[in-house]
Amino acid sequence: MLGEMMGDSLTITSIMKFANRVFADTQIVSVTGENPRHRTTFGKAFARAGKLANALAKLGCAQGDRIATLAWNDYRHFELYYGISCAGFVCHTINPRLFAEQIIYIANHAEDQWLFVDPDFVPIVEQVQDQLTHVRGYILLCDEANMPQTSLVNAMCYEAIIADEPTEYDWPELDENSASSLCYTSGTTGNPKGVLYSHRSTVLHSMAANATVALSPDEVLLPVVPMFHVNAWGMVYSAAATGTKLVFPGPKMGDGETLSALINEEKVSFALGVPTVWLALVDYLDQSGSTVESLCKVLVGGAACPLSLMKAMDRYNVWMHVVWGMTEMSPLGTYNDLLPWMHELPEEEQYQYRLKAGRLIYGVEMRIVDETGNELAWDGKTSGRLLVRGPWVCKSYYKVKESDAHLPDGWFDTGDVATIDRYGYMQITDRTKDVIKSGGEWISSIDVENAAMGHPDVAEAAVIGVPHPKWTERPLLVVVKRPGSAPDKKDLLNFLIGKIAKWWIPEDCVFVEEIPHTATGKVSKKDLREQFSDYRY
Ligand code: AMP
Numbered sequence: 001m002l003g004e005m006m007g008d009s010l011t012i013t014s015i016m017k018f019a020n021r022v023f024a025d026t027q028i029v030s031v032t033g034e035n036p037r038h039r040t041t042f043g044k045a046f047a048r049a050g051k052l053a054n055a056l057a058k059l060g061c062a063q064g065d066r067i068a069t070l071a072w073n074d075y076r077h078f079e080l081y082y083g084i085s086c087a088g089f090v091c092h093t094i095n096p097r098l099f100a101e102q103i104i105y106i107a108n109h110a111e112d113q114w115l116f117v118d119p120d121f122v123p124i125v126e127q128v129q130d131q132l133t134h135v136r137g138y139i140l141l142c143d144e145a146n147m148p149q150t151s152l153v154n155a156m157c158y159e160a161i162i163a164d165e166p167t168e169y170d171w172p173e174l175d176e177n178s179a180s181s182l183c184y185t186s187g188t189t190g191n192p193k194g195v196l197y198s199h200r201s202t203v204l205h206s207m208a209a210n211a212t213v214a215l216s217p218d219e220v221l222l223p224v225v226p227m228f229h230v231n232a233w234g235m236v237y238s239a240a241a242t243g244t245k246l247v248f249p250g251p252k253m254g255d256g257e258t259l260s261a262l263i264n265e266e267k268v269s270f271a272l273g274v275p276t277v278w279l280a281l282v283d284y285l286d287q288s289g290s291t292v293e294s295l296c297k298v299l300v301g302g303a304a305c306p307l308s309l310m311k312a313m314d315r316y317n318v319w320m321h322v323v324w325g326m327t328e329m330s331p332l333g334t335y336n337d338l339l340p341w342m343h344e345l346p347e348e349e350q351y352q353y354r355l356k357a358g359r360l361i362y363g364v365e366m367r368i369v370d371e372t373g374n375e376l377a378w379d380g381k382t383s384g385r386l387l388v389r390g391p392w393v394c395k396s397y398y399k400v401k402e403s404d405a406h407l408p409d410g411w412f413d414t415g416d417v418a419t420i421d422r423y424g425y426m427q428i429t430d431r432t433k434d435v436i437k438s439g440g441e442w443i444s445s446i447d448v449e450n451a452a453m454g455h456p457d458v459a460e461a462a463v464i465g466v467p468h469p470k471w472t473e474r475p476l477l478v479v480v481k482r483p484g485s486a487p488d489k490k491d492l493l494n495f496l497i498g499k500i501a502k503w504w505i506p507e508d509c510v511f512v513e514e515i516p517h518t519a520t521g522k523v524s525k526k527d528l529r530e531q532f533s534d535y536r537y
């Protein structure tokens with residue numbers, strides 16, 4: 001027997017129409033190249049999304065066309081998110097930090113028709129434009145007064161193309177399963193892979209995220225995670241659905257001073273970003289003596305959160321909630337919040353729970369399995385390959401047949417290795433490709449890195465496995481020193497005693513000027529292993 005309820009489509013258009021009716025006056029504040037504090041509202045931004053949709057129709061875009069963006073977090077990117085997807089096109093966000101060859105591969109693979117480019121990224125696009133096979137023109141995200149000189153063919157000004165268009169647009173009734181947006185993962189091996197989100201997956205993810213993190217018109221949200229990386233963790237949709245004021249940092253993502261000013265001036269209460277940006281904020285606060293009184297809650301994810309960072313944010317009364325997810329998961333999978341009884345634990349024990357990736361959010365299922373696919377216990381000790389499934393988890397990559405997608409029994413293999421404790425708290429111990437196996441036992445490089453990051457002279461730490469005659473592999477600690485410090489390698493290794501298992505303590509520590517990173521800011525263990533391929537114990 002079927003239920004008797006209405007089957008309205010779950011589309012991003014429904015979020016836009018809802019927010020336009022209920023939260024039209026909610027503010028959007030942006031830092032842009034042209035204006036350090038641009039102010040608009042949801043209502044005005046959606047009106048301009050209508051103008052944009054009319055302009056795209058004039059450019060001859062057809063349903064399903066991929067329209068790409070290379071842009072910072074600001075109000076124009078917000079308009080592109082809604083204008084493109086709600087008009088029935090696919091908003092393809094490209095990470096401008098990718099190598100030129102990857103940008104060429106991605107834009108050609110996606111068959112992008114038009115590229116919306118922030119003036120800051122024009123030099124990158126000029127360099128590759130001859131090799132872009134499907135692009136018909138470039139729209140620069142600025143007004144006419146700020147149009148840069150450019151060799152881009154068929155370059156237009158965003159403000160000029162939307163200026164005379166009407167704000168009304170006959171938004172199509174879209175199938176909820178139609179594609180809404182596209183984001184490529186910058187894997188460290190092989191070509192990037194496209195994750196093609198649907199309207200339905202986006203709306204469901206947004207609802208689940210809202211139920212979990214509790215955005216509301218009382219909150220002010222600062223997404224420091226880029227809109228070119230998994231739709232700023234989906235929060236650009238969640239904010240509209242809940243009427244949460246948005247503060248966009250534009251090109252000033254990693255700038256502690258600007259972040260602190262935005263938080264204090266705009267009364268930001270809620271923020272999200274990877275650990276690196278919070279390290280930059282804490283550094284600035286420590287040096288300047290400033291505070292961030294309004295900021296209560298930060299979602300931190302994308303990489304493990306070091307204990308020292310969580311403690312530093314606690315000093316500023318900011319509670320960090322670790323989240324875990326991935327591009328293929330829209331991205332949220334888990335969220336860390338303590339259970340009531342955990343607040344009564346001694347502080348150091350609380351940190352042990354708080355540092356974990358947290359518990360599942362409703363809608364996602366997960367399991368850990370051994371090498372042959374047998375499910376492992378949730379005992380907090382046994383680690384295994386982490387598999388997930390759910391309505392906002394990708395079932396295949398763009399233009400990859402589902403049958404070639406390597407989904408064991410319909411589960412998505414995250415490539416992460418994790419433990420799950422009896423309360424359901426998951427903890428990432430490694431990436432499958434990065435695990436260190438010493439004498440047949442796994443060492444968690446993440447735990448070793450976090451312990452090393454607790455040393456006051458360590459700016460960044462990474463651990464890789466290197467060949468060892470007796471133990472097959474042993475961990476090597478690679479450290480970037482804090483400017484002005486001169487740590488001794490013996491002291492550093494001794495510092496780890498008591499913080500991690502004795503046999504996990506690296507055999508050696510080497511100091512480097514810089515640790516290689518991927519385009520999404522994660523440590524590139526592959527490059528690091530290459531760098532130390534000749535290293536021998
Ligand atoms: P991406 O698809 O670029 O967002 O990267 C996803 C990957 O980032 C995951 O598979 C994890 O390896 C890593 N990651 C995300 N969140 C966390 C976290 N809280 N702790 C440790 N690693 C994380």
